[in-house]
Amino acid sequence: MILGDICTRSCGFCAVQTGKPTWNDPLEPYRTAMAVKKMDLMHVVVTSVDRDDLKDNYGSEVWAETINQIHEHVPDCTVEVLTPDFKGHQPALNTVFAAEPEIFSHNVECVERISKKVRSQADWQRSMEVLRLSVDCGLHTKTGMMVGLGETFDEVVATMKQVRKLGVAIFTLGQYLQPTKKHFPVQRYLSDREFTDYKKIGLDLGYQVVESGALVRSSYHAHEQARIVIGNKS
Numbered sequence: 001m002i003l004g005d006i007c008t009r010s011c012g013f014c015a016v017q018t019g020k021p022t023w024n025d026p027l028e029p030y031r032t033a034m035a036v037k038k039m040d041l042m043h044v045v046v047t048s049v050d051r052d053d054l055k056d057n058y059g060s061e062v063w064a065e066t067i068n069q070i071h072e073h074v075p076d077c078t079v080e081v082l083t084p085d086f087k088g089h090q091p092a093l094n095t096v097f098a099a100e101p102e103i104f105s106h107n108v109e110c111v112e113r114i115s116k117k118v119r120s121q122a123d124w125q126r127s128m129e130v131l132r133l134s135v136d137c138g139l140h141t142k143t144g145m146m147v148g149l150g151e152t153f154d155e156v157v158a159t160m161k162q163v164r165k166l167g168v169a170i171f172t173l174g175q176y177l178q179p180t181k182k183h184f185p186v187q188r189y190l191s192d193r194e195f196t197d198y199k200k201i202g203l204d205l206g207y208q209v210v211e212s213g214a215l216v217r218s219s220y221h222a223h224e225q226a227r228i229v230i231g232n233k234s
């Protein structure tokens, strides 16, 4: 996770600390690349807190430089970025797209009807727009959502259809777990059968990869997904 450990947002499901970030580390992109090199990674998933306080570019330049540094120092490693929405600021998104991550990922997190309750500072349609812009830029694009937050089966299927129509290739779906008693309560635990059904529906809709299961998270089997979608980097 780059750009510090304090987030300017406070989503009801997330255990990351909220507050006023004090992060200031111009060498973070280089140091991240060095860590990737040291671990000899073939695929890395990079994510960040939201930095709505950085009004000029929302941290997008740090994102792009991190991708560039990994590509430069570890050329055989594929880079997957799981980004914020950058408040839908198109120049910020273009900055990240231009660095050409092998996979661009941004999560819709939940179905649209309950989105304001689950993550009040986000905008579900804005997340859809982020995904659309990524696909339009020609990037392999991925998204994910949690279930068990009060959504219906039909709403999940409708979301999968809407996202697939944008051209998104990878969809992940996992059970929401409440991090502490202060967080949004779990409404329901889904059965393995329900996760299997969602996977089948997603593949029938044309996704290249659907990861669906109680413990699936955004980076679950990310390396294998990347190999399916983009093949081996050489």
Ligand code: SF4
Binding pocket: 007, 008, 009, 010, 011, 014, 015, 016, 048, 049, 050, 084, 119
């Ligand atoms: S924006 Fe991301 S890191 Fe920040 S609180 Fe929401 S989910 Fe957590």
